Amino acid sequence: MSQYKFVLYADDDVDDKDWVTDACRAVDRSLQMVFVENGRQVIDYLLGKPPVQLPALIVLDLNMPEMDGRQTLQKLKATPQYQDIPVAIVTTSANNMDREVCQRLGASIYLTKPDTVQAWQDIVRQLLPFVFTEK
Numbered sequence: 001m002s003q004y005k006f007v008l009y010a011d012d013d014v015d016d017k018d019w020v021t022d023a024c025r026a027v028d029r030s031l032q033m034v035f036v037e038n039g040r041q042v043i044d045y046l047l048g049k050p051p052v053q054l055p056a057l058i059v060l061d062l063n064m065p066e067m068d069g070r071q072t073l074q075k076l077k078a079t080p081q082y083q084d085i086p087v088a089i090v091t092t093s094a095n096n097m098d099r100e101v102c103q104r105l106g107a108s109i110y111l112t113k114p115d116t117v118q119a120w121q122d123i124v125r126q127l128l129p130f131v132f133t134e135k
Contacts, residue, residue, distance in 0.1 A: 005056035005131050006032035010042045010072065011090075012064045016113065023120035028128060038064040039072030046082060054085060056131040061113075062091040062098060070101060077106035086130040090123060 011017060017035050024031045034055070036042055042058065058076065062069035069089055076082045086108040091098070099110045108130055114120055 005030075006034055006053070007057045007059055007127070007131060008034050008036065008042060008045060008055040009059040010036050010039060010064060010069070011059075011061040012037045013061070016061075019117070019120045020124070022117065023124045026117075027121050027124045031124070031128070031131065039067030039069065039075070041066075042072050043067070043075060054082070057086050057088060057127060059088045059090050059127065062089060062093055062102075070105065073102060073105045073107060088127055088130060 009017070009020060011020075021033060024033055034045070036045055039060065042060070046052065046054070060069035060072055064072075067075075069091065073087055073089070076085065076087060083106075087106065089098075089102045089107045089110045090113055091110075092113050094112045102110050109126065111123055111126060114123060
């Protein structure tokens with residue numbers, strides 16, 4: 001069994017991936033990130049052969065090509081083997097309707113993407129309780 005837990009992070013923005021990686025290094029070096037670019041890749045990753053270790057948390061951007069965050073969240077929560085994995089939405093949308101839809105679909109937390117290093121570190125700190133809880 002692995003000694004670390006990891007987060008599967010879906011976002012097609014390269015700059016945001018760099019921000020998240022840097023924030024994780026600053027906040028908690030034991031946090032391992034696996035990045036994909038869209039919801040289709042989230043599903044493909046989870047269905048990978050041989051069976052993969054399930055992530056402790058899945059983070060989704062809402063606006064991605066192929067399969068967006070809402071569609072991915074809905075599929076994850078409708079699939080028994082994935083429905084108990086917490087899903088965080090981290091997106092540029094501060095729209096209350098988006099927030100409400102994601103909460104109804106089963107998102108554990110909805111956060112708006114920041115634009116500073118310190119703010120990204122705060123986002124990572126808010127995600128840590130979802131990663132390091134005993135299940």
